[in-house]
Amino acid sequence: MVGDATPERYRDTLELLVQQNKPIIILFSPQEMSQPLETAKQIYETHLRHPSVPFLSVFLGGARVDKARRFLLERNMPIYEYPNEAVFMVKGLFTYYSHRAQTFKTIAKEKARYRDFKIKNDVFGIDAKKIFDSIGIKSVEGLKFNSAKDLEKSASKIGYPCVLKIESNGLAHKNKVGAVILGINDGKTLEEAFLKLSKIIKENKINKASFGLYEDVNKFGEDKLEILLGAHRDPQFGGMLAIGLGGIFANEINETMFLLSPVSDQDIEELKASKLGRVISEFSNNNVLDELIGYILKLDKFMSANPDVKDIDLNPVILLKDKLFATDFKIFV
Template sequence: MLWDYFKAKGLLDRYGIKSIESRYVESKDDAVYFSEGKPIVMKLISERQLHKSKAGLVKLGLDDEKSIAKAYQELTSKGRNTRPYKIIAQKMAGSGVEAIIGGREDPQFGKLVLIGLGGIYVEAFKDFALRVCPIKEQDAMDMLDQLVSRDVVTYKGESRKMLSRLLINVSKLLNENQEIKELDLNPVILRKDGYDIVDIRVLQ
């Protein structure tokens, strides 16, 4: 069962894992109000859709009333085939490298935590590192070093520390919430000075 987006977001908050400002919208006016004149993203959320961007369910860079209205109309018409669905509006993330951070419960070993080069490339490149929870700082650093794309995914110094803290917090969250079977934070947009978690999926 897929958790409600804001229930999942609330849990992340409690572990100090920040995700991008978001809101459900029920009309185009809702979305326009949320945008405050700045560019936003709109997505259709449905338990039946994992590959949102491939299915055209993510509308990026909506920066005026007209584009918001058009996107809203397209998403609602697509949504008819994947009921029940909701439409979420989010502030645009800054640009950076897309990573995936996630976790799942393994029947043999318990909770696992993962980081990889993310976004649309994740299943093609399969460049990821996996560990059993709970992880220590050394494990988190090993995970970053294991990535073929380590120099792309992480910047030096501070960025490695930030990512390592994020991984440790995710591992803690997974371990302390045993009902969670699968977790995707994908994409996580990594910048030199921070990150934006753009999408969250928690499965129970």
């Protein structure tokens, strides 16, 4: 378009281009009569009508287009200072979509069953644990109960030390309200913890609350490695998996890897060769690393089979020398 193009002409042109269903680079070079902010608004509104088509805006003009750039940035729209940056990103998008079209031997080897669990609400705690158990992601022992009369029976199944948590699908961040009590070593301490959490439920008016009793990972000793593992669904890029180091290593080795779905054999090889992969290999045996990779692939397939799931949080996954297991479980829709 020529320099005197109005915001409406940008809108009309974009409406034609989106029919090709390909990334669009929008180059805005303002003239005297240009309206940067109004043009940015038309770009954003058009994108809302066609969210599956990537819009990459390049707004030239320095301070004159600052408001327009800020408008797009605040709405998570890609915005660049120079055209070559947008072209580089389109190249990355092409690589990504080519990657998604492939099939991969590693995933084909997975034998776990994946299905749409029809998850319509956020799921946490034991309810989420059961879902992950069903697809082969190991976790600490845990069970859910509702009243004080179940304390002794539950403790006999889980053993000491244990952890008591409030279980409610409306409570995503338990630590904020003190809904987790660690290091319970005997029946008396467990009873005190139960009374304390019961009071928190009442004071915070937590709906449909029950209790979850879990193994305390500290019983395995200090020699363990915490891994941050999760998944996210982006409206444009689809599923992606995140893996990184937690605990004391998070500050020493600040490395988190993001893998686009579907995860490929090449992704796995790059993970193994990364600093993160080397730390895991040096800490645990190869079987543990292979099993962790299996968790990644299972989460990948779970996200593909459950389109309503937006985020998964398994933080932390605990690695020992010869085994691993998840300790916390969250599914967001």
